[in-house]
Amino acid sequence: MRLLQVTSPEDVLRIIRENFSSLGGETVEIKHAGQRVVGSDVIAPEDVPGFDRSTVDGYALRACDSFGAGEAMPALLNLGGEVRMGEAAPHLPLGACIYVPTGGMIPEGADAVVMLEDTEVLGDIVNCYRQVAPGENIIRRGEDISRGEVILKKGRLLRAPEIGVLASLGITDLQVTVKPRVGILSTGDEIVPYTTASLPPGQVRDSNALAVGELARQKGAEIIYGGILQDSYEIFKSGVEELLEQVDFLVLSGGSSVGTRDFTAQVLEELGKPGLLVEGVAIQPGKPTLLAKCREKPVLGLPGHPVSALNIFALFGTAIIDRLLGREEQEFLATVKARLSKNIPSRTGRTDFVRVKLSKKDNVTEATPVFGRSGLLRTLADAQGLVIVPAQSEGVLAGSEVDVILWE
Amino acid sequence: MRLLQVTSPEDVLRIIRENFSSLGGETVEIKHAGQRVVGSDVIAPEDVPGFDRSTVDGYALRACDSFGAGEAMPALLNLGGEVRMGEAAPHLPLGACIYVPTGGMIPEGADAVVMLEDTEVLGDIVNCYRQVAPGENIIRRGEDISRGEVILKKGRLLRAPEIGVLASLGITDLQVTVKPRVGILSTGDEIVPYTTASLPPGQVRDSNALAVGELARQKGAEIIYGGILQDSYEIFKSGVEELLEQVDFLVLSGGSSVGTRDFTAQVLEELGKPGLLVEGVAIQPGKPTLLAKCREKPVLGLPGHPVSALNIFALFGTAIIDRLLGREEQEFLATVKARLSKNIPSRTGRTDFVRVKLSKKDNVTEATPVFGRSGLLRTLADAQGLVIVPAQSEGVLAGSEVDVILWE
Structure with a gap:
C-alpha cells in the first residue's frame, strides 16, 4: 500500500496557479460572449457618450x-x-x-x-x-469612456455590464479565451452507465460523471464524457491516453479503492514529467485526491464518494478551469452569514467541508450541519451550502457565526 | 405631464408573485437539465444504494x-x-x-x-x-434514498448535486418547466443598433437590450430581440403587440423621456385589463419603471439609463423569470461583508442601490461607493457589486459594515 503524502488545500491552489495557464483565444460576437473571459485588453475606439x-x-x-x-x-x-x-x-x-x-x-x-x-x-x-x-x-463627451483607454482587461469575466459597455462602443466582436474541453472518465468494476434501467446486485450507477460535468459546464467548459473504464491497468492506461489527446483537462472519477488508486497514480507518473503533483489533500471529505500534469495538461483524480468528488471538483476542478480560461483571480467570495445550531467537531491539520441546511428562526439565519457520510449524495442535495472549518481549528461551537458558501 | 404613483420595491415583488406563475413543463434528458427547474415532484423509483x-x-x-x-x-x-x-x-x-x-x-x-x-x-x-x-x-440499502419518497420537489433548481441524485436513481429524463421566451424591444429616436459603426451626432447605440438580454439568459430565459422602435405612438403600439404575441415576457428598454413614458403607459393600458400594475418605484436609480400585465403576460418598462435599466432588471426582471420558471423562492442571499470607506447619503422613503468597488486593505474588505451618474455604464462594469440602503434609512456612515451583493 502506498503511503499518502498529503498537501494542504492552499498549496494545491498554488500548485494549480504555478502549473497551468490560459489556452489561447478566439473571436466571438458580443451577443454570444456572456460568461466568456476577455482574451486580450479591449481599448475604447471612441468616446462614450460621443457628444455632450x-x-x-x-x-x-x-x-x-x-x-x-x-x-x-x-x-x-x-x-x-x-x-x-x-x-x-x-x-x-x-x-x-x-x-x-x-x-x-x-x-x-x-x-x-x-x-x-x-x-x-x-x-x-x-x-x-x-x-x-x-x-x-x-x-460630457467621453465622460463615461474616453477613446484609447483600456476599458476591459484581459481575464475579465463578461457579465451583463461589460456586454453593455462593449455594445455602447460599437464593438461587435471580441477576442475571448477558448472554452476548455474537459474530459471525464469513470473507473470502477462496479460502475455502470446511469442509463442502466435495472441494477444487478453489487453494481451502482455512474452519478459522479454527470454531476461533475454539470459543475464544469457552469464554469464555462465543454464536456466530453469518456465513459466507464474497467479496473485494469492496461484498459485504464490506454483509456486515459486516448481521452487526454482530445481534451485540455482530464478528470478521473471513481477509483477510490486502494488498488485502483495505486495504478491510477502509476499511470499518471508514466504519462511523462512532471506527472503527479499532489497525491492526497488534507481535506475532509476528499483526502484521496490526485493532481497531475501529463503532457502539459492537468489531470485531476477525484475521490469515489459522490460528496467528496463534488467538493473536490468545486474547489480544485473549477480553479483549474479558471486558469485555463485565463480568468483573473476572484478575490471576493459571497457567503450567507448564519448562526450555527450545533457544534462542528474538527481535527486540526485538516480542512473540513461541512454541509449545512439553512433555515430562518426568529429572523435569524441558522445553519444546521448535515453529518451524513460522504457516500450519501442526498445530503448534498438537501444542504444549501458548505461551511469550511480551517485546518488550524479544532471545530466551531454552536451559536457561533459562520460563513456559508451556497451551492450554486 | 403624468404624476407618478410610486410603489415600494417590496410591493412590486409582491405584485409579481400575485400576478405571474409557471408556464408549464416539458421533458428533457438529465444531461441537459442543469440549471433548469423541476416541473413536478420526482419520486425515487428505487433504493439508493440498492444493496448494503x-x-x-x-x-x-x-x-x-x-x-x-x-x-x-x-x-x-x-x-x-x-x-x-x-x-x-x-x-x-x-x-x-x-x-x-x-x-x-x-x-x-x-x-x-x-x-x-x-x-x-x-x-x-x-x-x-x-x-x-x-x-x-x-x-445500508436505501440509507441514501428510499424508494417511493419525494426526492426533488417541484420548483427546485437543478444544480450538480440534484443531477447526481437523478443519475444515481437511473432517471434519464425528467419534467422541467419551459424556458420563458423574453422579448426585448428598444425605443427612442436617438437609439441605433449597437452594430452601427460610425455614430452621427445626437445618436447613441442600443447597449441596454444586449446587457439586459445577458442577465435574462443567465437566469434561464430564451431571448428574442425585437429591435428598435421609433418614438411614435402608432409604431410603438403595433411593435409591442406583435412581439407580445411571440413571447412570454416583454421587456421595453429606453423611452425614459417624459413623452415616451406617457404613450408607453397609454399603450400598456390599452392592451387589456389589468394593464399597468406599477408606474414608478421608490428606488434610486430606477424610479421610472413600469410593470404591466397585458394579455396575461408580464411587461416590464425599464428606465432608459443603462445603470438603472440593469438594476431594475436584476431586481424585478429576474423575479418575473423565476415566477415563470416556477422556481421556489430563494430565501438566502449570499453577500460579501465589507467596511464602508465613505459615507453614503440617502433620502428616507426611497431604496438606494449604490455601486461599490471592493478592495482589500490590511486584510479587511473595503467597499468604496462609486457615485457616478446612472447614465454611466462604466461605473457598473468597474464596480463588483451593490449595497442596498433601505427606504427607512438616512444613509450609511463610513466605517459601518455593509452587505455587498456581487454582480454575477
Whole structure:
C-alpha cells in the first residue's frame, strides 16, 4: 500500500496557479460572449457618450445667463428652438435657450441645462427661476469612456455590464479565451452507465460523471464524457491516453479503492514529467485526491464518494478551469452569514467541508450541519451550502457565526 | 405631464408573485437539465444504494465474532473468500470473514466490516485486532434514498448535486418547466443598433437590450430581440403587440423621456385589463419603471439609463423569470461583508442601490461607493457589486459594515 503524502488545500491552489495557464483565444460576437473571459485588453475606439448630452428634460443655456435668477426674479431668455432626439443640435443664439429632452445633444454654445420644472414658457420667452452652474445636468463627451483607454482587461469575466459597455462602443466582436474541453472518465468494476434501467446486485450507477460535468459546464467548459473504464491497468492506461489527446483537462472519477488508486497514480507518473503533483489533500471529505500534469495538461483524480468528488471538483476542478480560461483571480467570495445550531467537531491539520441546511428562526439565519457520510449524495442535495472549518481549528461551537458558501 | 404613483420595491415583488406563475413543463434528458427547474415532484423509483455496501476496504464479518477482540487478543476468523466489485457477494460461512473493498456488496450473514488496518492475514486465518459494532462501516440499502419518497420537489433548481441524485436513481429524463421566451424591444429616436459603426451626432447605440438580454439568459430565459422602435405612438403600439404575441415576457428598454413614458403607459393600458400594475418605484436609480400585465403576460418598462435599466432588471426582471420558471423562492442571499470607506447619503422613503468597488486593505474588505451618474455604464462594469440602503434609512456612515451583493 502506498503511503499518502498529503498537501494542504492552499498549496494545491498554488500548485494549480504555478502549473497551468490560459489556452489561447478566439473571436466571438458580443451577443454570444456572456460568461466568456476577455482574451486580450479591449481599448475604447471612441468616446462614450460621443457628444455632450442632457441628463434631464429642460432648456440648454449659457450658465452665465442664469446668474442671479431665483423664484422672485427669473432670468428671461428667448426660446431659440428645440433639440430633437437622434439629431444634431442647432447652435445656441446669444441670450437664448433651446429645449432639450433627456439624452438629447447639447447645442454648441450652451454649457448647462435648467430643468423643466424650474422654468415657465410665455410665448417665445422662457422664464428661468433657478441659477445653474456650468456643466449642470450635462454628461460630457467621453465622460463615461474616453477613446484609447483600456476599458476591459484581459481575464475579465463578461457579465451583463461589460456586454453593455462593449455594445455602447460599437464593438461587435471580441477576442475571448477558448472554452476548455474537459474530459471525464469513470473507473470502477462496479460502475455502470446511469442509463442502466435495472441494477444487478453489487453494481451502482455512474452519478459522479454527470454531476461533475454539470459543475464544469457552469464554469464555462465543454464536456466530453469518456465513459466507464474497467479496473485494469492496461484498459485504464490506454483509456486515459486516448481521452487526454482530445481534451485540455482530464478528470478521473471513481477509483477510490486502494488498488485502483495505486495504478491510477502509476499511470499518471508514466504519462511523462512532471506527472503527479499532489497525491492526497488534507481535506475532509476528499483526502484521496490526485493532481497531475501529463503532457502539459492537468489531470485531476477525484475521490469515489459522490460528496467528496463534488467538493473536490468545486474547489480544485473549477480553479483549474479558471486558469485555463485565463480568468483573473476572484478575490471576493459571497457567503450567507448564519448562526450555527450545533457544534462542528474538527481535527486540526485538516480542512473540513461541512454541509449545512439553512433555515430562518426568529429572523435569524441558522445553519444546521448535515453529518451524513460522504457516500450519501442526498445530503448534498438537501444542504444549501458548505461551511469550511480551517485546518488550524479544532471545530466551531454552536451559536457561533459562520460563513456559508451556497451551492450554486 | 403624468404624476407618478410610486410603489415600494417590496410591493412590486409582491405584485409579481400575485400576478405571474409557471408556464408549464416539458421533458428533457438529465444531461441537459442543469440549471433548469423541476416541473413536478420526482419520486425515487428505487433504493439508493440498492444493496448494503462497505464504506472501507476490510473484512465483512458478524460483529459478534469480534466481541472482546483487541490489540493483545485478536479474534481469529477463517478467510471465507472475497467480494468482487460489481458482483453479488458470496454468503458468509459461520466463524468466517470475507474480504470486501470500499463500495463492495456486504455478504449475506455479515453485519459489519473491520478495516484492513485492524487485521492481519496469516494463511487462511484473519486476525482481527478490533471489536466492531453491528452496522459499522456499512451503508445500508436505501440509507441514501428510499424508494417511493419525494426526492426533488417541484420548483427546485437543478444544480450538480440534484443531477447526481437523478443519475444515481437511473432517471434519464425528467419534467422541467419551459424556458420563458423574453422579448426585448428598444425605443427612442436617438437609439441605433449597437452594430452601427460610425455614430452621427445626437445618436447613441442600443447597449441596454444586449446587457439586459445577458442577465435574462443567465437566469434561464430564451431571448428574442425585437429591435428598435421609433418614438411614435402608432409604431410603438403595433411593435409591442406583435412581439407580445411571440413571447412570454416583454421587456421595453429606453423611452425614459417624459413623452415616451406617457404613450408607453397609454399603450400598456390599452392592451387589456389589468394593464399597468406599477408606474414608478421608490428606488434610486430606477424610479421610472413600469410593470404591466397585458394579455396575461408580464411587461416590464425599464428606465432608459443603462445603470438603472440593469438594476431594475436584476431586481424585478429576474423575479418575473423565476415566477415563470416556477422556481421556489430563494430565501438566502449570499453577500460579501465589507467596511464602508465613505459615507453614503440617502433620502428616507426611497431604496438606494449604490455601486461599490471592493478592495482589500490590511486584510479587511473595503467597499468604496462609486457615485457616478446612472447614465454611466462604466461605473457598473468597474464596480463588483451593490449595497442596498433601505427606504427607512438616512444613509450609511463610513466605517459601518455593509452587505455587498456581487454582480454575477
